[in-house]
Amino acid sequence: MNEKIAPELQNYWEKLEYTIPSAIQNKVYEPMKAGRDVVGISPTGTGKTVAYTLPALEQIEPKAGVQLIILTPSQELAVQVASVVKEWSSQLGLEVQTIIGGANKVRQIDRLKKKPEIIVGTTGRILEIAETKKLKLHQVKTVILDEADQLLQQDQLKTVRQLMSKIPGERQMGFFSATSNELMEDLSKWFNVDPEWIDVTDEDESKGTVLHAYIETPTRKRVEIIRRLTRMEGFKALVFVNNVANLTLAFEKLQYEGISVAVLHAEKYKTERQHALQQFRDGKVDLLLTTDVASRGLDIRGLPYVxxxxxxxxxxxxxxxxxxTARMGQAGTVLTLVNDRERREFKKIIQLLEITITPLYLYGGELVKERPEVEETPGHEARTKEKSKVKKVKIKAKKETHKSSEPTNSSAASQDNRGEQSAVPNKKKKHRKKPNKNKGARKPKKD
Known part of the structure; x- marks a missing residue:
């Protein structure tokens, strides 16, 4: 592939010190450059963005209107993809504009005056601006769906199809993702295409080594486990929580413990989300708590833990x-926190993926594979010492009390006994009459 791309792109490839193209980059280049519809399935972190960007850029004519649209399911992914596309398109003198929800629509419309050839963004906002007639789509040659399996779910499929109805019927489409679903099998029905399927999942060798592991712990102790994990040297993690309520609660507890942590979820403003993600990328925080909004496409280089x-x-x-994690040849760990009930459910998911799962234990400030004889808990050593100290004090006090209460001779003992008897009067037992049985029962009538 890298021998066939435009000289300007070839030079930039060498400047970035890229070596051999990944499997997906090699396989999709020629069919995409030829204008054919393509489905590209490849593991995460294998360079799918570059795979579809390079052949798509080579078909664009400068200063001829919007010709390439790249759709993403989230604002964060759109910003990241746009950043990559801008690097490569600048080598050919092409203009890229990001159009996403949560941003100022008036400013986005105003920036269209720069006449970009490429639009990267979220489907809803692009459609919204297109309906104002401020965004002209009649020159579009190629449409790429990044994370296509999510964009084609029922909640987004309708919007994607509405947008495609405003684009010429004679256009190329690319569908890229790490996974596929049933809806992707009906592409011909939704978009009138007959794409070439390219799945390199089994042959790609660019992905790094991943340790898939779990720690069994009660739900109530999960925040404490994460706090202890942050004490490990070089620890940095993206933490996935299923709902915003639990995420917020965990965030507040970790922040109270003095842990450097940020949050990223759909209910945050765009600027807050971008700031949290940038802080995490820059190493200013060790933990980024997020929902599945950050599970797709985001590239966080050198991330050791999920x-x-x-x-x-x-x-x-x-x-x-x-x-x-473990992107482009690097190593990483995926660590799942489960209780006893969830462990069985978790293993069912793992069996479907045909991967090996390893139980780990947190002991002595490290993750170990062997179960410790005595499980370490937070403050275990300090509490043990304190309990021992208290126990010794109690035993000593008991001995002193026993010693002081011992009589010096038999006469003293008898006097003490007499004194005790006189000091404590005998208590008489109160003899209470038992209540008559069947009290209140009617008396038999006399004849």
Whole structure:
């Protein structure tokens, strides 16, 4: 592939010190450059963005209107994809604009005056601006759906199809994801396409080594486990929580403990979400608590841990969450916190994925594979010493009391006994008459 791309892109490839293209980059280049519809399935972290960007850019004519649209399911992913596309498109003198929900729509419309050839964004906002006639789509040649399996779920499929109705029928489509679903099998019905399927899941070798593990712990102790994990050297983790309420509660507890932590979820403003993500990428916080909004496509370089505070809803969710670590040849750990009941459910998900799962234990400030003889709990050593100290004091006090109460001779003992007897008067037992049985029963009438 890298021998066939445009010279400007080839030079930038070498500048970034890229070596051999990944399997997905090699396989989709020629069919996409030829204008054919493509479905690209490849593991997370294998360079799918570059895979579809390079052949799509080479088909664009400068200053000829919007010709490439890239759709993403989240604002964060749109910003990340746009950043990558801008790097490569600048080598060809092409303009990229990001259009996402949560941003100022008036400013987005005003920036269209720069006449970008490429639009990257979320479907709803792009459709909204297109309906104002401020965004012209009649020149579009290619539409890419990044994380296509999510964009084609029922809650977003209708919006995607509405947007596609405003684009010429003679256009190329690319569908890219780490996983597929049943809806992707009906692409011909939804978009009148007959795409070439390219699935390199089994042959891709660019993904790093992942340790899939779990810690069995009661739900109420999960925040404490995470707090102890942060004491490990070099620890940094993306923590997935299933709902915002539990996420907020965990965040407040960790923050109270003095842990450097940020949150990312759909109920936050766009600027807050971007700030939290940037803080995490820059290493200013050790933990980023998030919902599945961050499970797709986000590239956080050198991330050593992914922690699942809650079980994923399905195997697809597990794949995308775990894909945030061990990207492009690096190593990483996916650590799931489960209680006894959840452990059985978790193993069912793992069996579907055909991966090996390892039980781990947190002991001595490290993750170990062997179960400790005595399980360490927070403050265990300090509490043990304190209990021992209190026990010794009680034993000593008991001995002193016993010693002081011992009589010096028999006469003293008899006097003490007499004194005791005189000091404590005998208590007489009160003899209460038992109430008559069947009290209140009617007396028999006399004849």
């Amino acid at each position: 922690i699942q505070y809650d079980l994923p809803m399905n195997k697809e969710s597990y794949i995308h969450r775990s894909g945030r």
